[in-house]
Amino acid sequence: xxxxxxxxxxxxxxxxxxxxxxxxxxxxxxxxxxxxxxxxCLSMFPYPSGKLHMGHxxxxxxxxxxxxxxxxxxxxxxxxxxxxxxxMPAENAALANNVPPAAWTYQxxxxxxxxxxxxxxxxxxxxxxxxxxxxxxxxxxxxxTRLYKKGLVYKKLGTVNWDPVDHTVLANEQVIDGRGWRxxxxxxxxxxxxxxxxITAYAxxxxxxxxxxxxxxxxxxxxxxNWIGKSTGVRFAFPLAxxxxxxxxxxxxxxxxxxxxxxxxxxxxxAAEHPLATRAAANNPELAAFxxxxxxxxxxxxxxxxxxxxxxxxxxxxxxxxxxxxVEVWVGNYVLMSYGDGAVMAVPAHDxxxxxxxxxxxxxxxQVIAAxxxxxxxxxxxxxxxxxxxxxxxxxxKYNGLGYAAAVDAIAADLAxxxxxxxxxxxxxxxWGISRQRxxxxxxxxxxxxxxxxxxxxxxxxxxVLPENVEITGAGSPLARMPEFYExxxxxxxxxxxxxxxxxxxxxxxxWYFLRYACPDNATAMVDERVAYWCKGANFSGxxxxxxxxxxxxxxxxxxxxxxxxxRDVGLIDFGEPFANLLTQGMVVAPTxxxxxxxxxKQWINPADVDVVTDERGRPTGATLxxxxxxxxxxGTEKMSKSKNNGVDPQALIDQYGADTARLFIMFASPPxxxxxxxxxxxxxxxxxxxxxxxxxxxxxAAGVAAACTGNDGLSTAQADLRRxxxxxxxxxxxxxxxxxxxxxxxxxxxxxxxAYDKAALTDTAGxxxxxxxxxxVALMLFPIVPHLCQALYAxxxxxxxAGRQAFPKADxxxxxxxxIELVVQVNGKLRGSIRVAAGAxxxxxxxxxxxxxxxxxxxxxxxxxxxxxxxGRLVNIVV
RNA sequence: GCCGAGGUGGCGGAAUCGGUAGACGCAGCGGAUUCAAAAUCCGCCGUAGAAAUACGUAAGGGUUCGAGUCCCUUCCUCGGCACCA
Numbered sequence: 001x002x003x004x005x006x007x008x009x010x011x012x013x014x015x016x017x018x019x020x021x022x023x024x025x026x027x028x029x030x031x032x033x034x035x036x037x038x039x040x041c042l043s044m045f046p047y048p049s050g051k052l053h054m055g056h057x058x059x060x061x062x063x064x065x066x067x068x069x070x071x072x073x074x075x076x077x078x079x080x081x082x083x084x085x086x087x088m089p090a091e092n093a094a095l096a097n098n099v100p101p102a103a104w105t106y107q108x109x110x111x112x113x114x115x116x117x118x119x120x121x122x123x124x125x126x127x128x129x130x131x132x133x134x135x136x137x138x139x140x141x142x143x144x145t146r147l148y149k150k151g152l153v154y155k156k157l158g159t160v161n162w163d164p165v166d167h168t169v170l171a172n173e174q175v176i177d178g179r180g181w182r183x184x185x186x187x188x189x190x191x192x193x194x195x196x197x198x199i200t201a202y203a204x205x206x207x208x209x210x211x212x213x214x215x216x217x218x219x220x221x222x223x224x225x226n227w228i229g230k231s232t233g234v235r236f237a238f239p240l241a242x243x244x245x246x247x248x249x250x251x252x253x254x255x256x257x258x259x260x261x262x263x264x265x266x267x268x269x270x271a272a273e274h275p276l277a278t279r280a281a282a283n284n285p286e287l288a289a290f291x292x293x294x295x296x297x298x299x300x301x302x303x304x305x306x307x308x309x310x311x312x313x314x315x316x317x318x319x320x321x322x323x324x325x326x327v328e329v330w331v332g333n334y335v336l337m338s339y340g341d342g343a344v345m346a347v348p349a350h351d352x353x354x355x356x357x358x359x360x361x362x363x364x365x366x367q368v369i370a371a372x373x374x375x376x377x378x379x380x381x382x383x384x385x386x387x388x389x390x391x392x393x394x395x396x397x398k399y400n401g402l403g404y405a406a407a408v409d410a411i412a413a414d415l416a417x418x419x420x421x422x423x424x425x426x427x428x429x430x431x432w433g434i435s436r437q438r439x440x441x442x443x444x445x446x447x448x449x450x451x452x453x454x455x456x457x458x459x460x461x462x463x464x465v466l467p468e469n470v471e472i473t474g475a476g477s478p479l480a481r482m483p484e485f486y487e488x489x490x491x492x493x494x495x496x497x498x499x500x501x502x503x504x505x506x507x508x509x510x511x512w513y514f515l516r517y518a519c520p521d522n523a524t525a526m527v528d529e530r531v532a533y534w535c536k537g538a539n540f541s542g543x544x545x546x547x548x549x550x551x552x553x554x555x556x557x558x559x560x561x562x563x564x565x566x567x568r569d570v571g572l573i574d575f576g577e578p579f580a581n582l583l584t585q586g587m588v589v590a591p592t593x594x595x596x597x598x599x600x601x602k603q604w605i606n607p608a609d610v611d612v613v614t615d616e617r618g619r620p621t622g623a624t625l626x627x628x629x630x631x632x633x634x635x636g637t638e639k640m641s642k643s644k645n646n647g648v649d650p651q652a653l654i655d656q657y658g659a660d661t662a663r664l665f666i667m668f669a670s671p672p673x674x675x676x677x678x679x680x681x682x683x684x685x686x687x688x689x690x691x692x693x694x695x696x697x698x699x700x701x702a703a704g705v706a707a708a709c710t711g712n713d714g715l716s717t718a719q720a721d722l723r724r725x726x727x728x729x730x731x732x733x734x735x736x737x738x739x740x741x742x743x744x745x746x747x748x749x750x751x752x753x754x755x756a757y758d759k760a761a762l763t764d765t766a767g768x769x770x771x772x773x774x775x776x777x778v779a780l781m782l783f784p785i786v787p788h789l790c791q792a793l794y795a796x797x798x799x800x801x802x803a804g805r806q807a808f809p810k811a812d813x814x815x816x817x818x819x820x821i822e823l824v825v826q827v828n829g830k831l832r833g834s835i836r837v838a839a840g841a842x843x844x845x846x847x848x849x850x851x852x853x854x855x856x857x858x859x860x861x862x863x864x865x866x867x868x869x870x871x872x873g874r875l876v877n878i879v880v
Numbered sequence: 881g882c883c884g885a886g887g888u889g890g891c892g893g894a895a896u897c898g899g900u901a902g903a904c905g906c907a908g909c910g911g912a913u914u915c916a917a918a919a920u921c922c923g924c925c926g927u928a929g930a931a932a933u934a935c936g937u938a939a940g941g942g943u944u945c946g947a948g949u950c951c952c953u954u955c956c957u958c959g960g961c962a963c964c965a
């Protein structure tokens with residue numbers, strides 16, 4: 001054993017050893033009676049953006065700790081890795097550097113794979129794949145055609161961001177303050193035909209199954225529940241007066257969850273794209289101009305929801321279905337056409353948004369709900385106006401006096417009797433638009449024929465291969481300019497036809513990759529029996545442990561759940577939930593810096609290239625670019641991303657200190673589910689700890705290894721205390737790894753143990769045996785976090801043994817017993833002293849001891865105890 | 881705007897079921913070692929105070945013998961909002 005800790009050398013040796021012994025290779029046991037339980041541990045695969053960032057290191061270290069810990073617990077572990085390889089950044093790189101997206105992607109994969117390997121993760125690399133290869137995406141094309149035939153994929157108009165200068169569709173991210181990121185042009189909404197996945201057909205199941213996912217954080221289940229947004233309400237119609245109707249029975253449909261307030265409707269608002277708005281605008285130039293204005297700007301809901309609410313009357317009126325009164329129809333920029341019927345009833349007295357709108361345009365406000373002890377006023381909005389749980393109907397004719405539920409029932413019944421509406425369950429969840437007018441994605445396997453319509457590509461013509469040598473111009477899709485791609489024959493009639501040139505949303509690839517890891521080499525089927533081996537548990541299905549960023553709490557995780565159900569219903573698998581246990585790691589965030597270029601575009605600067613000036617309290621006051629010393633603008637603190645250029649490359653850290661220090665440091669910095677503001681302060685401390693552990697072990701080994709202690713016989717009191725500490729730590733660390741999945745406290749516990757070890761006298765024979773036991777167990781306990789170092793330490797302590805193949809040490813109950821315990825004594829809840837009592841002392845004895853304690857006597861000032869609270873094993877509180 | 885999460889020393893964080901607030905580490909300060917430095921080791925380290933003690937977990941209020949933890953209100957930060965992944 002070397003006397004100095006040399007990470008580069010031991011990490012190389014350990015990685016060679018693991019490669020040679022196939023330590024991370026996962027092999028299915030398909031015997032039907034597996035000897036070991038399986039543990040499929042999956043971290044979200046990375047987009048190959050160029051380099052790893054700290055978020056990746058954090059994510060994959062968590063996965064590796066859990067994988068290695070479970071292997072030591074006797075599980076057959078699968079930890080795979082691959083590449084979410086389709087996506088926009090490859091096209092952006094092509095534009096910026098003139099590299100083809102495919103070449104750029106494969107280069108990035110090669111570099112990042114080498115980075116992952118240098119971190120020593122126990123990944124089974126034989127299962128690696130990139131989603132941009134035809135071997136992978138052919139199966140999603142194959143599935144797509146089946147879903148198309150089942151009617152679960154359909155075509156309709158969807159709204160996109162249109163850049164009128166570049167003549168291209170932009171992602172929401174590429175629309176900045178309403179302008180195109182490259183052209184600077186004002187963005188418009190445009191409707192184009194797109195394919196949609198009918199996720200709403202599964203809304204009920206996606207919602208209900210959330211209750212059967214105890215291994216998911218409550219937070220994520222709640223977010224998905226709210227996203228799906230099941231609401232029970234009433235969908236009803238306002239008939240149009242004859243003078244406005246284009247057909248005899250034309251009606252304006254709306255949905256509301258507050259049918260009890262229907263008598264308070266004072267106007268109706270429709271989306272700018274609503275047919276009524278279009279018709280009214282035909283001979284109303286002012287309205288036409290307003291509708292044009294509504295089309296300006298992007299489609300992102302966050303922008304629309306924060307916009308100033310504006311509206312204009314259409315001049316059309318509709319008939320209130322219950323009162324028969326005429327109600328004005330307005331166009332509102334906050335009403336979304338893609339949402340329900342694209343129209344809403346407005347009850348300004350009992351809806352905050354309607355209230356603000358009515359105030360602004362002087363529209364009538366009619367109170368129809370009253371609550372006991374509350375008074376209504378037109379001057380300001382009060383929370384109780386919109387509270388469903390209190391209040392009864394007033395000014396509502398026959399419904400007066402009814403509460404929420406009774407009023408809704410009565411009103412729905414009356415509307416139904418008139419044929420003008422009924423109760424309806426509605427979901428907030430919308431169908432998933434998957435068409436992208438982009439190049440670097442999976443081609444949608446559809447052929448458009450003038451005679452046969454849309455025809456799915458037959459199996460024997462799959463995959464539809466994405467051509468890799470194309471010219472990216474930033475204007476429109478390159479595929480639409482490639483006749484050699486889109487010119488084809490109709491599979492049905494054999495006539496000339498045109499291939500679809502849109503590609504799929506890249507969420508498609510990530511919605512099923514976890515299944516493909518079980519059988520990446522299968523060239524004849526999407527999945528096979530190995531999927532059942534890795535994904536079927538006794539009481540649950542799916543990946544045993546999934547780990548990834550909280551930013552995926554809704555979209556990726558919901559789409560994956562949806563896909564699993566689709567694949568089940570196509571008969572590919574026999575389970576419906578993809579992930580049994582989910583760990584959502586908090587974002588690694590870092591400050592952003594930028595300079596504004598001509599035309600308002602921002603040039604994002606990496607934090608590593610910036611010097612920050614702070615005031616005496618540590619708050620940043622300014623920043624300059626290292627290269628030229630001139631100021632840069634300080635942006636917000638955001639998740640590390642390529643687009644904001646605030647990712648911190650871990651490579652410098654690995655090069656300087658080694659992979660183990662990087663792993664230890666990121667695990668020690670904070671618990672996994674908490675967001676982490678990046679700072680490398682403290683890396684030195686992690687490195688110092690590893691050096692100290694090496695030195696301590698080296699000193700022990702240099703004096704000659706001993707047989708490890710197996711019981712308390714022959715130990716001094718102080719040595720027995722150390723041994724108790726060791727076995728308490730074993731229990732704590734196993735609990736932290738297994739149940740709590742909180743690694744910073746496990747590390748802190750081992751640090752404490754090592755501090756106690758340093759203070760103990762261990763030179764006698766019993767002490768040497770205890771030292772051996774402590775050091776062996778420390779090496780095994782820390783193996784999941786710093787495997788290279790522990791591999792070397794354990795080999796020195798137990799020559800010829802392989803740390804990774806050892807069972808995780810179990811706490812010895814015999815080491816934990818204690819004769820006396822310390823209890824805290826409080827007077828009126830304030831800490832006033834402590835007592836030592838026998839471990840088995842009864843309540844009366846504890847009370848007596850506490851009342852006699854010096855601090856208690858002093859602070860009771862002779863007053864009698866009114867009450868004595870004894871918390872076993874913790875404290876005594878004397879109330880006077 | 882809506883949905884979700886968070887806010888504890890100079891900093892990262894601990895306190896797992898309502899029971900000793902600040903474990904563990906970083907930074908800092910003092911000392912040992914050294915010709916000197918690095919490295920290493922020992923000690924101190926929430927605020928005020930000489931001390932006793934008082935105060936202290938974003939702010940304000942409440943429940944409780946006891947609140948960082950539970951409830952209400954407010955402020956701030958982060959994640960998501962359907963074409964970033």
